[in-house]
Amino acid sequence: MNEDNIIICRCEDVTLKDIRNLIQQGFTTIEEIKRLSRIGMGPCQGKTCGLLIAKEIAEITGISIEKIELQNIRPPYGGVTFEEIIAGDEVEK
Amino acid sequence: MHNIEKVELIIVGGGPAGLSAALAAANYGVNVILVEEREFLGGQLVKQTHRFFGSEKEYAGTRGLKISNLLVEEIKENEHIKVLTSSRVLGIYKDKIVTILTNNKMMKYFPKALILATGASEKFLAFENNDLPGVFGAGAVQTLMNLYGVSPAKKILMVGSGNIGLIVSYQLLQAGVEVACVIEAAPKIGGYSVHASKLRRMGVPILTSHTIKKAVGKDKVEGAIICQLDSSWREIIDTDQFIKCDAICLSVGLTPLTDLLRQTNIKTVYISELGGYIPIRDENMETNIKNLFVAGDVSGIEEATSAIIEGQIAGLNVAKRINKNVKYQLEIEKQIMEAKEELELLRAGPVGEKVRKGLKKIGLNNSKNYDERMSNEEYDISFLMRTGIPSNDNLKMKLPQSEEIFNKGPIAISECFQKFPCDPCVKGCPFDAISEEGNINNLPYVDFEKCTGCAICVSKCPGLAMFVVQKNYTDSTSLVTLPYEFLPKPMKDQTVLVLNREGTEICEGIVKRVIDGKIQDKTTVVTVEVPKEYFLETRNIKVK
Amino acid sequence: MRIEQHPILEFKKGEKIRFYFNGKEMIGFKNDTIASALYGLGIYKLSESKKQKRPRGIFCAVGHCSSCLMTVDGIPNVRTCITPLKEGMQIETQSQEVIKDA
Numbered sequence: 001m002n003e004d005n006i007i008i009c010r011c012e013d014v015t016l017k018d019i020r021n022l023i024q025q026g027f028t029t030i031e032e033i034k035r036l037s038r039i040g041m042g043p044c045q046g047k048t049c050g051l052l053i054a055k056e057i058a059e060i061t062g063i064s065i066e067k068i069e070l071q072n073i074r075p076p077y078g079g080v081t082f083e084e085i086i087a088g089d090e091v092e093k
Numbered sequence: 094m095h096n097i098e099k100v101e102l103i104i105v106g107g108g109p110a111g112l113s114a115a116l117a118a119a120n121y122g123v124n125v126i127l128v129e130e131r132e133f134l135g136g137q138l139v140k141q142t143h144r145f146f147g148s149e150k151e152y153a154g155t156r157g158l159k160i161s162n163l164l165v166e167e168i169k170e171n172e173h174i175k176v177l178t179s180s181r182v183l184g185i186y187k188d189k190i191v192t193i194l195t196n197n198k199m200m201k202y203f204p205k206a207l208i209l210a211t212g213a214s215e216k217f218l219a220f221e222n223n224d225l226p227g228v229f230g231a232g233a234v235q236t237l238m239n240l241y242g243v244s245p246a247k248k249i250l251m252v253g254s255g256n257i258g259l260i261v262s263y264q265l266l267q268a269g270v271e272v273a274c275v276i277e278a279a280p281k282i283g284g285y286s287v288h289a290s291k292l293r294r295m296g297v298p299i300l301t302s303h304t305i306k307k308a309v310g311k312d313k314v315e316g317a318i319i320c321q322l323d324s325s326w327r328e329i330i331d332t333d334q335f336i337k338c339d340a341i342c343l344s345v346g347l348t349p350l351t352d353l354l355r356q357t358n359i360k361t362v363y364i365s366e367l368g369g370y371i372p373i374r375d376e377n378m379e380t381n382i383k384n385l386f387v388a389g390d391v392s393g394i395e396e397a398t399s400a401i402i403e404g405q406i407a408g409l410n411v412a413k414r415i416n417k418n419v420k421y422q423l424e425i426e427k428q429i430m431e432a433k434e435e436l437e438l439l440r441a442g443p444v445g446e447k448v449r450k451g452l453k454k455i456g457l458n459n460s461k462n463y464d465e466r467m468s469n470e471e472y473d474i475s476f477l478m479r480t481g482i483p484s485n486d487n488l489k490m491k492l493p494q495s496e497e498i499f500n501k502g503p504i505a506i507s508e509c510f511q512k513f514p515c516d517p518c519v520k521g522c523p524f525d526a527i528s529e530e531g532n533i534n535n536l537p538y539v540d541f542e543k544c545t546g547c548a549i550c551v552s553k554c555p556g557l558a559m560f561v562v563q564k565n566y567t568d569s570t571s572l573v574t575l576p577y578e579f580l581p582k583p584m585k586d587q588t589v590l591v592l593n594r595e596g597t598e599i600c601e602g603i604v605k606r607v608i609d610g611k612i613q614d615k616t617t618v619v620t621v622e623v624p625k626e627y628f629l630e631t632r633n634i635k636v637k
Numbered sequence: 638m639r640i641e642q643h644p645i646l647e648f649k650k651g652e653k654i655r656f657y658f659n660g661k662e663m664i665g666f667k668n669d670t671i672a673s674a675l676y677g678l679g680i681y682k683l684s685e686s687k688k689q690k691r692p693r694g695i696f697c698a699v700g701h702c703s704s705c706l707m708t709v710d711g712i713p714n715v716r717t718c719i720t721p722l723k724e725g726m727q728i729e730t731q732s733q734e735v736i737k738d739a
Contacts, residue, residue, distance in 0.1 A: 001306060002221055010224050013687055016219055043703035044702050045352065049217070051370075052219055066363045068363070077353055087197060088199035130719075142645045156645070215697050215701070230702075232697060237676060241673035242639055242643075242646075243673050
């Protein structure tokens with residue numbers, strides 16, 4: 001299969017070839033791969049690509065998938081505007 | 094300026110787990126805030142047009158969308174439950190503050206307890222052009238068809254033969270979409286055999302040991318290239334096949350949606366049997382963070398019935414902590430025990446093996462109460478699980494052992510050969526003629542002496558696996574009564590084409606009776622007269 | 638394409654909702670999301686991907702995969718698969734150029 005034509009991260013257009021290159025260069029955690037390729041940083045925040053990348057890391061490096069951690073997640077979940085944040089505070093007035 | 098509302102219980106997610114958790118807790122006076130991202134409650138239930146399996150107690154035999162309606166009605170009537178739809182939980186912070194975006198405002202709450210029932214998301218598959226429009230997740234196809242009445246395609250290729258792949262394929266046929274075939278990478282069908290049989294008798298091929306290589310098309314799907322796999326799951330060269338289709342449905346599994354959970358410091362672990370990374374929790378559904386519970390698919394991919402029971406367990410445990418009234422403590426504890434036992438029973442059969450294995454890895458489900466016989470299949474169903482068609486040996490076990498019984502009149506034949514937890518046929522028979530010997534995981538058997546051929550079971554069976562035959566209707570013809578859930582509906586005295594279990598036309602038949610009442614709930618029960626030599630083969634019809 | 642008849646479900650087409658897709662007037666129905674209205678009209682390609690401009694449409698339809706993002710009434714990156722359709726909405730396909738530097 002043409003790895004260049006297989007999309008792993010839909011949000012940032014990162015292909016299977018890109019991912020495999022990074023893993024082969026020695027970047028074997030999702031957090032590292034995220035910083036270098038932007039996977040997991042797009043709107044879906046890794047929901048679509050996370051598991052696939054973990055499996056690739058496991059397969060290429062031989063590290064058991066149980067030892068591979070998904071990316072860190074921080075609030076907010078989904079987007080929120082400043083207007084919405086302030087509006088919440090003003091409710092009691 | 095800073096308004097942080099102290100509340101008792103926040104439940105995130107209005108699907109079956111969240112709904113049942115809310116009801117369980119509210120029934121003991123806990124004040125619940127139920128938060129749901131969408132405008133409607135019900136989660137994935139609202140798209141499920143098929144009848145559910147499992148125990149009648151948990152709505153088996155009822156269509157998924159009806160179960161949703163029932164639960165939502167109860168929620169609306171409960172004064173202890175405040176529902177926030179079109180609301181999204183933004184953050185769960187280390188100081189236990191929960192922020193929720195509701196009504197365009199970010200509100201802050203400080204709950205005593207939290208139940209996360211955020212469900213699952215679809216797994217994605219790596220193949221060429223996998224991002225082309227027309228490549229859908231199975232849930233998306235269901236959403237378009239069943240929620241919005243939009244046809245997703247004219248002809249679809251289904252990738253994956255788990256229950257979701259098989260059920261969605263059937264729903265596609267009901268929506269008038271052609272299913273080119275179902276492909277499955279494993280050497281056997283992943284879902285319940287009855288779902289596969291339903292497809293085979295509609296003429297849909299199921300190709301095991303096949304996978305997809307490429308989606309073909311410029312701006313949207315115009316076809317797909319599939320290939321065969323060997324026993325090591327590797328591509329066999331020169332087996333490429335082009336399948337013409339305008340959509341590809343990926344039904345390759347679900348994985349828990351743990352984004353919100355991972356904002357906290359709960360421990361997760363990768364367990365393939367449960368769908369991926371799951372939160373570690375105990376048998377009361379509590380995580381390593383005190384008063385933070387999980388329920389439903391987010392705790393491990395299973396089914397709606399288990400989600401409902403897990404929701405009850407979580408909700409009851411919160412009630413136990415918050416409602417200090419001694420009078421209720423024992424009662425709540427008893428209900429928790431019963432729920433746990435029911436869950437264990439649901440998982441006891443052969444189809445529960447995967448989940449049991451997964452839960453054992455986190456130290457759960459170590460019950461030694463399993464009867465080995467319960468968790469083994471009764472028949473050799475290897476052919477059935479590869480093709481969706483029962484073997485002749487399988488069929489023989491369910492037919493009357495003597496010819497005399499056929500002279501009695503119409504009798505029910507159960508074409509249910511695989512053990513999974515299910516009992517609507519047993520509970521629904523007005524003559525107590527069907528038995529599973531008291532265990533929901535056993536295969537059902539018809540007592541031909543008691544059976545009157547009333548055909549109520551034909552519409553009750555969620556797998557559409559019950560048939561009534563009257564072999565000696567006349568000297569040369571038999572009557573076969575079968576379930577039919579397609580349009581156009583057949584009419585009395587109409588001549589129809591008769592199909593066998595492979596979906597092949599074998600003869601013509603005359604429709605003698607069509608029952609379509611309230612009990613049948615849209616599973617039309619059709620009796621067709623066929624030449625006697627076809628009475629055991631007649632398993633479907635085609636209305637011309 | 639809309640499903641007219643179904644053996645289990647009843648589809649009652651609600652009132653019509655007029656909206657605009659890349660400036661062209663279109664009709665959807667009450668209870669549609671933006672994406673379901675477009676798919677009902679046979680429009681499958683909703684956007685192009687960020688870097689390689691690959692065509693994209695609905696994948697998950699429940700707001701998880703962000704494949705259906707479009708610009709709605711000037712606001713970019715709206716998840717059209719879970720956003721209810723409203724009268725007069727201006728829906729546009731989007732590409733990287735939409736988000737200009739300040």
